[in-house]
Amino acid sequence: MKNTINKISLIIPVYNEEExxxxxxxxxxxxLSGLTCAYELLLVDDGSSDSSLGVIRALAGADERVRFLSFARNCGQSAAFAAGFRYAGGDVVVTLDADLQNDPADIPAMLDVYAQGVDMVIGWRAKRQDSVVKRWASRFANWVRNRISRETVRDTGCSLKVMRAEMVKRIPMFTGMHRFLPTLMKLEGAKVAEVRVNHRPRSKGVSKYGIWDRAWSSAYDLLAVRWMQKRHIGYVVSDTNVK
Structure with missing residues (x-):
C-alpha cells in the first residue's frame, strides 16, 4: 500500500554551524522546489555559542516555512531530535545534519521510496568523505552494533533519514538513541528501506565528535537498546468496542 505525503518536517540539530x-x-x-506537498524546516539550536541562533532567526523572519527551537544550554543531538519530533507538524519527518555533509539533493529520491509503502528510509553513505581512521572506526562500530542488536543496517550513523511521523513520535528517546532509530522503529513495526546517498567532506566549521568518546557512549547505549529489544511489549488487538 502506497503512502500519501501531506507535509514534510525537516528536523536539523544545530550546534555552532553559523558558517x-x-x-x-x-x-x-x-x-525541494519540485515537491507538490508542503514542508517546514525545523531548526533546533542546541545551545550554540556562536551566531547560529542569529542566522536562524533571520532565516525564520524571511521564510515562514522556517521554524526553530533554541535550547538554553547544549543538550546533545538526541535531545535536539527528540524536541524536533515533538514539535514537528508534518506527517513525514526528514532528519539531516547541519554541517552540509548530508546532501539535501538526495531527499526527493528518498521520499519516492517512502511513498512506495515503507515506514522509514535510511541513507547509506557508500563513499564516505572522512579520514581513513574515522571510516574504519565507523565500519567497526557499525559491525558491532549490528551483531549485538541483530541488525543488517549498512550505515546506522547516517543522519539523513525519512520516517513516518506518528511512528517515530512513539519511540522513547534517551541520550544516544538517535544512533539506533532503525532498530527502534522496527520495534514499532516499521518496514525499513536503505538508499545510497551522497556524502560530502566538511568544508566549513569543525566536527563536534571525537572517535573514542562516540565509541564508548555508543557501546553503553547499545546495551540499553538490546535490553529494549528483549523486553519490548508487542501486541495486536483483534477486536474491541473501545472508540
Missing part, C-alpha cells in the same frame, strides 16, 4: 546555515537553507529550498 553553514545559509548554504544549507539554499540547498534545501532548491532541492
Amino acid at each position: 553553514n546555515l545559509q548554504d544549507l537553507y539554499s540547498e534545501i529550498t532548491r532541492s
Whole structure:
C-alpha cells in the first residue's frame, strides 16, 4: 500500500554551524522546489555559542516555512531530535545534519521510496568523505552494533533519514538513541528501506565528535537498546468496542 505525503518536517540539530546555515537553507529550498506537498524546516539550536541562533532567526523572519527551537544550554543531538519530533507538524519527518555533509539533493529520491509503502528510509553513505581512521572506526562500530542488536543496517550513523511521523513520535528517546532509530522503529513495526546517498567532506566549521568518546557512549547505549529489544511489549488487538 502506497503512502500519501501531506507535509514534510525537516528536523536539523544545530550546534555552532553559523558558517553553514545559509548554504544549507539554499540547498534545501532548491532541492525541494519540485515537491507538490508542503514542508517546514525545523531548526533546533542546541545551545550554540556562536551566531547560529542569529542566522536562524533571520532565516525564520524571511521564510515562514522556517521554524526553530533554541535550547538554553547544549543538550546533545538526541535531545535536539527528540524536541524536533515533538514539535514537528508534518506527517513525514526528514532528519539531516547541519554541517552540509548530508546532501539535501538526495531527499526527493528518498521520499519516492517512502511513498512506495515503507515506514522509514535510511541513507547509506557508500563513499564516505572522512579520514581513513574515522571510516574504519565507523565500519567497526557499525559491525558491532549490528551483531549485538541483530541488525543488517549498512550505515546506522547516517543522519539523513525519512520516517513516518506518528511512528517515530512513539519511540522513547534517551541520550544516544538517535544512533539506533532503525532498530527502534522496527520495534514499532516499521518496514525499513536503505538508499545510497551522497556524502560530502566538511568544508566549513569543525566536527563536534571525537572517535573514542562516540565509541564508548555508543557501546553503553547499545546495551540499553538490546535490553529494549528483549523486553519490548508487542501486541495486536483483534477486536474491541473501545472508540
